[in-house]
Amino acid sequence: MQSKKRQLMLGAGATALSTLLPAGKAVAVATTPVRTLVAAYFGGWCNPMDSSQRWIHGDNPWGTYPTPARPKATHRMGLFPERFPLSLQAADDSNQMAQHYIDEEILTASQYGIDVFAMNWFRDEFLNYPVINFKNSPHNDRMAFFLQWSNNSNTSNDPPQDTREYFFEGIRRAALHMAHPSYWKIGGKPVFAIYSVAQIDRIIFATRGLPSDYKYAKGEAQPAHDAFLQDCHNIVTNVLVHNDNTGGITGVGNAAKVMNHGLASQPSTIPTSGITGTLVQSMYLLVGTSDIGSWGMCETVQGMYVYNIRSKWVGDTQVKVTSYDDMMKTAVSQYNLYISSMRNFTHGKTTWWPTLMAGFDDSPWQASDTLAQHCLPTPQQFAQHCAQVSAAHVGNTDTTGGITFICAWNEYGEGSWISLTSAIYNSRLESIQKYLKNGVPYTG
Template sequence: MTRLKKLSLPISGLLLLLFIHCDLRAQKYDVAAFYWPAYHYEPRIEFLFPEKKGEWEIIHKSKPKEAGHLQPKVPVWGYQDEADPREMNKKITAAVAHGVNTFIFDWYWYEGKPFLESCLNDGFLKANKGRMKFYIMWANHDATSYWDTRNPRKDSVIWKGGVNRAEFDKVTDRIIARYFKDPSYYKIDGKPVFCIYELQTLIDGLGGAEQTRLALDDFRRKVKAVGFPGLHLQGILWSALPANINGVPGDKIQTQDKVLSFFGFNSITNYCWAHLQNPEGDYEKWADASTDMWTGFTRDFSIPYFPNLTIGWDANPRYPFKAGYITNPAPDKFEKYLRKAKSFVDRHPEQPRLVTINAWNEWSEGSYLEPDTTHKMKYLEAVKRVFGSRK
């Protein structure tokens, strides 16, 4: 009792903190689902989504492109506003109840300002109350008219994703102040995890490899200055991860692993299987080909590789034409690869037990854990059967 009296928090507050501490650490595996924060009103893209509902506007209007094509996808919860903490509460509650204990938020910065941030700030952070972890993937690609169903071209740029050093410092200062300091921010060995989507875009914007290494070193120093033991830098493994760096003294950096080492990255994962294998045809063939690559990733990289799972792929809601898509996805098939990921993690006890999933809500790309009217909660129930144990 004497010790409790010396603390400024009442006993009820201490119990709440204890609950949060236990809740965030009780699960044996960390299952992190990428979160695409495009289902709320964003003033900067009202010209794309005039109904002020974000990308929901193309989901419910989607049409089948051929016989047997399962469109539109229909969410059980309706076309909810994710920036509303009451709606976000449904997502958090369902996620943690089924073993998804982390969201990886796609995070954007264009023309000196954050973009699509209201989902995280107004929705998740106000609703979470310590129930699940989160971390940031800086989706630093160009914003293109790929988001515009009237002109889905990746070579038509709305905003550039690259940043100069002054903008980089603004980004990292914001990330540290707003997110790293949140008790629920995901950490490895006490270090906040920060993921970068396109390393080559970062290098190009900052003016080269040496400038990029200096910028990342300064980022690490700033993280340490606010009390963390360091920064855990995570890369996305795909074609935007360069395999060599030109102009470095000695010019011996000729593999993706050496590139990551040069910049001080600590781990890698994938964003989705569509980056690894052409997203067309049968789900299990696509999944087998993608997950069979994990062994090579572990062999070829000197930093931990965290296995990625992808639920499906059908980006046709974004196109006026028929695009290739994955056929025959199903929860029971997905569970097979969940178990493969668990086995992979168990065979690598020297690294954190982290698995990433595409995605919580990529409705426009046909890869989501959120319940729809076809499968209800079955994808989430599969995650719970494999990863939901608290032992």
């Protein structure tokens, strides 16, 4: 079945991808090479749907709206057949939770120069199957993975998610995955991304008894962030170095403490540099934010990125981009601003990863067209965008690390994908390989 599926994915008479892959193993955990490509991977395409998501998407992510969460919605993924992945069309079943799907995704991605999957991760509570299946794949030596904690919506009270205890438990669970041989490392440290820094500030404010709309005083934010994040580093150290799978977490709720090899840290009730004032860095920690100032200065933060580029500043007002061309121009402006700012503010300590956008059109997930952005690229526009990102790295690898974050491998609902579908086939992957991975100039 799988050989037939490969042929269908590639087209009649095409050569199987497995025969085109280079001999030997891809570098998964060594130091970062130039032009490292990281693609976000979203695991929301299992059928039947993960039980935690049925309220939003129904039993089938490709099924029909309305659902309880979106009672006025008239759209469904079935109305967008161009987004349906060829891996599903060519398979004998429709359950993307099956092991062979991630096996095929790894083979395809690595063939076109994708080095790493940034797994959208939800604290092992749901949509966890891509992480488990990647770890179990016989092809997991061809590329690497790391966890991108999608913590932006963790605001419910059951369980109470804006607490130190909840957050630290998430870090402990992540650390257990970091021990896998295919987990991506930079400089020997496992890479871990926290998608939203807003939750960290909410927890800090709640712990210190401050209002949720509190504004940091000058010079206050960076030490407060470092105090919180040092505990996160300590938890990972406990798991990976001291073989303590509890992560050293003690206490409950906002009184949670972290035992760092027998020493108790202080809860972040006041800005502090941690238990000794010296950071013990256990991971290559990324935070998803455009707030370069306080976060870029943190000792605990090793890199920064933004997941997608959907808005721009016009004067003092932030507005949505209106077309893919507008998105491309906004991306270039972002690269120019952040690369120079990171170099000036953080003295080369912290990297900033440029984001490559495969587009954005979330019509299937929205209740009406008025809420969606329609920013899908032509093949020419996408090729040009790949060359733009490539150019951003030239002369700036001290800041970018030569790493590109791609949004995304398979965000079909949001309209941001580079994987094989009937609409684009492998055109975006070929552009990425040619213009971004290999740095071939785009001539139009």
